Amino acid sequence: MRRLFLLMCALLVGGASLLVSCERSSVEGSTKLGVKVEVTNTDYSSFSFTISSIGATEVKYLVTEASDGMCDAEDVLERGIPSKVDNSYVVKVNNLENDTPYLIAAVAKNDEGVTIDYEIVTTMSKYHNKVALDLPFVRRLLNEEYADSDYALFATDADPEYELTLVFTAEAGEMLPKGKYSTEGGINANIDVKRSFLSFTNGDEPIYFDKIEAYVIAPHPVDDDYYHIDVNLYAGDTHYTLYVREFIGNMPVYDISNMVVSYPIIRESEDGKRATVIFHTEDEKVTFVAETFLRNPEKDYLIPGQYEVKVGDGGFVAGDIDAHNSWFIANGYFGRLASGTMNISINNDCDYVFEIDIVDELGREIKFEYCGFVPNINFDHRFGLQSATITEVESGRYHFEFGGKNELSLDLCADKLAEGVYYIVDATEAQGAYVDKATVSFITAEDGVKAIKGGKMTIVEMDDNYMEIAFVLLAKEDYQVWHGVYYGEMIE
Numbered sequence: 001m002r003r004l005f006l007l008m009c010a011l012l013v014g015g016a017s018l019l020v021s022c023e024r025s026s027v028e029g030s031t032k033l034g035v036k037v038e039v040t041n042t043d044y045s046s047f048s049f050t051i052s053s054i055g056a057t058e059v060k061y062l063v064t065e066a067s068d069g070m071c072d073a074e075d076v077l078e079r080g081i082p083s084k085v086d087n088s089y090v091v092k093v094n095n096l097e098n099d100t101p102y103l104i105a106a107v108a109k110n111d112e113g114v115t116i117d118y119e120i121v122t123t124m125s126k127y128h129n130k131v132a133l134d135l136p137f138v139r140r141l142l143n144e145e146y147a148d149s150d151y152a153l154f155a156t157d158a159d160p161e162y163e164l165t166l167v168f169t170a171e172a173g174e175m176l177p178k179g180k181y182s183t184e185g186g187i188n189a190n191i192d193v194k195r196s197f198l199s200f201t202n203g204d205e206p207i208y209f210d211k212i213e214a215y216v217i218a219p220h221p222v223d224d225d226y227y228h229i230d231v232n233l234y235a236g237d238t239h240y241t242l243y244v245r246e247f248i249g250n251m252p253v254y255d256i257s258n259m260v261v262s263y264p265i266i267r268e269s270e271d272g273k274r275a276t277v278i279f280h281t282e283d284e285k286v287t288f289v290a291e292t293f294l295r296n297p298e299k300d301y302l303i304p305g306q307y308e309v310k311v312g313d314g315g316f317v318a319g320d321i322d323a324h325n326s327w328f329i330a331n332g333y334f335g336r337l338a339s340g341t342m343n344i345s346i347n348n349d350c351d352y353v354f355e356i357d358i359v360d361e362l363g364r365e366i367k368f369e370y371c372g373f374v375p376n377i378n379f380d381h382r383f384g385l386q387s388a389t390i391t392e393v394e395s396g397r398y399h400f401e402f403g404g405k406n407e408l409s410l411d412l413c414a415d416k417l418a419e420g421v422y423y424i425v426d427a428t429e430a431q432g433a434y435v436d437k438a439t440v441s442f443i444t445a446e447d448g449v450k451a452i453k454g455g456k457m458t459i460v461e462m463d464d465n466y467m468e469i470a471f472v473l474l475a476k477e478d479y480q481v482w483h484g485v486y487y488g489e490m491i492e
Contacts (some may be wrong), residue, residue, distance in 0.1 A: 033054070044125060052087075127234050217229070266374055301377045302377065309337045388489075408441070421457075422459070424473070
């Protein structure tokens with residue numbers, strides 16, 4: 001019965017490291033013969049254990065694969081390796097198979113008899129690092145690189161750090177047949193390990209896998225056009241997983257002449273010279289990517305201007321779009337950009353305006369516009385003012401001086417001081433009360449002197465000598481907007 005139990009322990013152990021102790025002999029506090037095995041460490045190709053004994057004249061141990069079955073005391077004494085007697089003895093066993101159960105048997109012997117102790121330990125999986133890939137957008141690639149029997153799936157995100165390409169092979173059709181797919185099986189493998197890889201957007205070398213397993217579940221319980229894909233990828237010491245949910249298998253035809261895109265993602269390169277502009281349609285069925293060489297890398301925003309698609313292996317200058325690293329995916333077809341322009345401007349509300357007029361290598365005309373904000377690009381700055389004086393230099397003209405870390409001075413032209421909004425304009429453009437643009441002087445603690453092209457001054461509250469004044473100042477040389485406020489007394 002003991003042999004059967006131990007054999008079952010050996011056969012059922014798998015996967016993660018697992019220790020099983022089976023009827024250990026007593027050692028501590030005993031004057032009788034005893035031996036004990038205790039595993040102290042394990043990794044994917046080795047493990048260590050300690051043998052402790054008492055009352056023994058001879059101690060031996062034996063390590064075998066658990067699948068070989070049990071060994072008895074006689075086997076261990078005949079084939080085993082000697083250990084120290086009546087003492088703790090540390091043993092390390094190397095060059096083992098990963099993810100494999102092993103049986104450790106130790107026997108103690110004296111003139112009165114023998115006793116045996118067992119331990120079962122499973123080495124760690126070689127792929128002990130676990131990484132879950134988060135790539136919710138999946139597209140099928142259909143171009144000249146892939147045969148009709150290739151199902152090339154491209155998994156990405158709105159602003160990815162990495163992207164995954166998997167190439168399945170199956171009977172030609174619109175839907176990837178359900179079932180298990182693997183890189184193993186030689187010429188019968190149904191995942192192409194040479195064309196499947198994990199790429200990185202920062203330019204790091206891609207990862208190619210030792211093996212890939214994928215499980216395609218179809219049809220979807222509710223919609224036959226959808227199915228699930230569970231992917232396991234193994235490389236080095238890492239096990240990568242990807243769970244695709246509700247992937248559209250047949251990729252219905254999408255009208256690219258009437259695309260509505262969401263806000264763009266701007267991903268700057270590590271060298272600061274390039275920025276990749278990424279647009280998805282609001283339904284996430286179409287993706288546009290343009291790697292753009294910046295016009296002014298010193299600025300922390302995308303400089304307006306015309307950017308033109310250039311084909312080549314190098315020699316790019318500011319304002320170019322690298323065709324090789326720029327592409328368009330719609331209706332499952334992947335095509336690199338071939339020609340055309342992307343015009344970028346910034347309107348008076350500091351919203352970006354993108355006008356795309358580009359043709360890809362498949363001859364598709366890509367035309368759309370976007371007007372609105374761009375995440376992570378903010379032109380707004382905040383500043384405070386600590387002191388203020390006012391002088392009526394002449395009838396209808398009041399000179400303001402504000403001090404502190406930031407300094408601001410200007411002339412307000414009005415019949416009298418009153419609560420209200422006063423725009424910063426040239427005297428020739430003024431209609432009613434105004435702030436004379438020619439008199440505005442603004443010195444910031446951050447950037448020094450800032451020339452101002454417009455904005456407004458709002459007297460929010462004025463009560464006796466107390467005033468609350470807010471400012472919006474538009475920088476002249478760039479698109480920065482400075483928002484300031486003063487709370488306190490006004491000294492005349």
